[in-house]
Amino acid sequence: MIKIGLLGCGNVGRIIATHAESIQVVAVFDIIQSRAEELAALCHARPYTDFDAFMREDFSIVVEAASVDAVRHYAETVLRSGRDIILLSGGALADEEFREHLIEAAREAGRKIRIPSGAIVGLDNFKIGQVSPPRKLLLRTTKPPVSLGIPVATRMEIFKGLAHDCIKQYPKNINVAVALGLAAGRDADVELWVDPAAERNIHEIFVEGDFGDIYVRVRNVPSPENPATSYMAALSILTLLKNLENPLVVGT
Numbered sequence: 001m002i003k004i005g006l007l008g009c010g011n012v013g014r015i016i017a018t019h020a021e022s023i024q025v026v027a028v029f030d031i032i033q034s035r036a037e038e039l040a041a042l043c044h045a046r047p048y049t050d051f052d053a054f055m056r057e058d059f060s061i062v063v064e065a066a067s068v069d070a071v072r073h074y075a076e077t078v079l080r081s082g083r084d085i086i087l088l089s090g091g092a093l094a095d096e097e098f099r100e101h102l103i104e105a106a107r108e109a110g111r112k113i114r115i116p117s118g119a120i121v122g123l124d125n126f127k128i129g130q131v132s133p134p135r136k137l138l139l140r141t142t143k144p145p146v147s148l149g150i151p152v153a154t155r156m157e158i159f160k161g162l163a164h165d166c167i168k169q170y171p172k173n174i175n176v177a178v179a180l181g182l183a184a185g186r187d188a189d190v191e192l193w194v195d196p197a198a199e200r201n202i203h204e205i206f207v208e209g210d211f212g213d214i215y216v217r218v219r220n221v222p223s224p225e226n227p228a229t230s231y232m233a234a235l236s237i238l239t240l241l242k243n244l245e246n247p248l249v250v251g252t
């Protein structure tokens, strides 16, 4: 059974801890002690607020479900300790210098950085953009006011621009845009909308290239404990973990 260390004991961390069937959560880490203790009790793991002590535990993979800042602070140490890392806050990799540095650390340590599809779908075949660059790559995200923490009376566009700028302003809401760009091999254009009529977190992806065109719409149920985060993002991590050691690999 794969042993994991869980970095971040919030909404996604809790879903992973309560659905950990094909994995063993050995240790959990959060800056808030009560959260770490509560989650550890759920999955019979050991709780830590001291990162160095957490890292002394016996696990082979760290699952990050914390924040863009946490990735910047801890990811390199994880890789250099000889562990793989799964990043849900993949928006941290929008910073090209940091990204290259982290990839180099992974290469030197012989480890892997994994970015799950998270709250969108189809990341595997958006990778065709690395072979045949798309003419258009746009993510239009629409969330309810509660997800963005922006109370509005009517539908409003709150950002239009490139993913690497959007993630700086909305680090808890648009990691998906950075993941899409990393898959497709170029920064994605982003429109971020807040809509009081929306009950779900909606991600629409538009791609055009030599292959033809794609339109994907995902209508995600917000997580009850953190409406900014779609429930599907947690399921995506659980699925990645379930398949890590499966000899049958489905998808590009």
Ligand SMILES: NC(=O)C1=CN([C@@H]2O[C@H](COP(=O)(O)OP(=O)(O)OC[C@H]3O[C@@H](n4cnc5c(N)ncnc54)[C@H](OP(=O)(O)O)[C@@H]3O)[C@@H](O)[C@H]2O)C=CC1
Pocket (backbone or CB within 6 Å): 007, 008, 009, 010, 011, 012, 013, 029, 030, 031, 032, 035, 065, 066, 067, 068, 069, 070, 073, 088, 089, 090, 117, 118, 119, 120, 171, 172, 173, 174, 175, 176, 179, 223, 225, 226, 228, 229, 230, 233
């Ligand atoms: N790629 C994707 O498709 C998606 C990515 N995400 C991202 O996944 C991450 C987790 O989501 P979710 O569980 O809903 O978020 P939560 O805010 O519910 O949980 C995150 C937890 O990690 C803690 N934390 C934050 N920074 C650090 C740090 N530097 N060191 C230790 N603990 C830290 C938080 O503490 P505190 O509350 O005090 O900050 C909180 O307890 C977020 O960054 C989110 O934006 C979410 C959905 C989709």
Ligand SMILES: O=C([O-])CC(=O)C(=O)O
Pocket (backbone or CB within 6 Å): 118, 119, 171, 172, 173, 174, 175, 176, 177, 201, 220, 228, 229, 230, 231, 233
């Ligand atoms: O969960 C979502 O819908 C997307 C999200 O928060 C993110 O990418 O950070």
